[in-house]
Amino acid sequence: MKRIGVELDGVTVTAVLFEDKAPVTVAKFWECLPYEDRVTHGKWSGDMFHTNTDFAFELDVSKWAFGMENPVGYQAPGDIVFLPVAKEIAIAYGGARFSWVTGPMMVSAIGRIEGDLTEFAKKADRLQWEGAKRIVLRRL
């Protein structure tokens, strides 16, 4: 099972990727690692932040319902989701639901942070107050 390290502003957590549920997306995502960016807090989705530099891979989304693998409409704290149309990932750290201007959106669930989320969530919550922070995603 593929695992990654997610480092946000000096705090690192481990996440498992859903190779079984989203094999194509996870494989393409894996090839982009390591990935470094500055993340910003979402403005529509509650306790959730997102990347801002495109994940530079193409997906043939025509064969999947909702245009993505493993589509979900709800997120739990620690869930990592991918939005193909925006080529971004978003991570929930509390009460969150991926949304945009017109409301909640389906997104592709590609992984989940394991273990204690407390310190990571504290860092994520500061994004709203302190602005963008560095994130690094690495293979483990």
Add this chain to the structure above:
Amino acid sequence: MKRVVVEFDGKAFDAVLFDDQAPIICNNIWNALPLEGPATNTKWSGDMLRLWVQIPEPPERENMSQLQNPGDIIFLHKWNGLRFVYGQARMQGPNGAHPTPLVGRMLGGVEELAALGSRVEWEGAARIRVRRA
């Protein structure tokens, strides 16, 4: 309508309070002026800045709005503070949209407010001051 001035980034913009439509809430705001504090983007409501100040909680809901437009100034009971709409936005939370009192409107400076909202997203909270004109 009572006239106020909204200040940020060294600039000042005129705004009005709808004391004819929301007299109790606007009176509480007016009596609390000047108000100054940090402003952040909201987490659920889109292009909307929240000014983190405390206004004496009014007992009633007045001039309830379902939709918001750029330039609108709104108050939210219990959560308090003032919110300034600068683009695509709707007051909402995890359980959907909240009808909310529309208490005023910017008479200019919406583009500057949008620039502030974008900057806050990347650089963190900024200060906004509201005073009587």
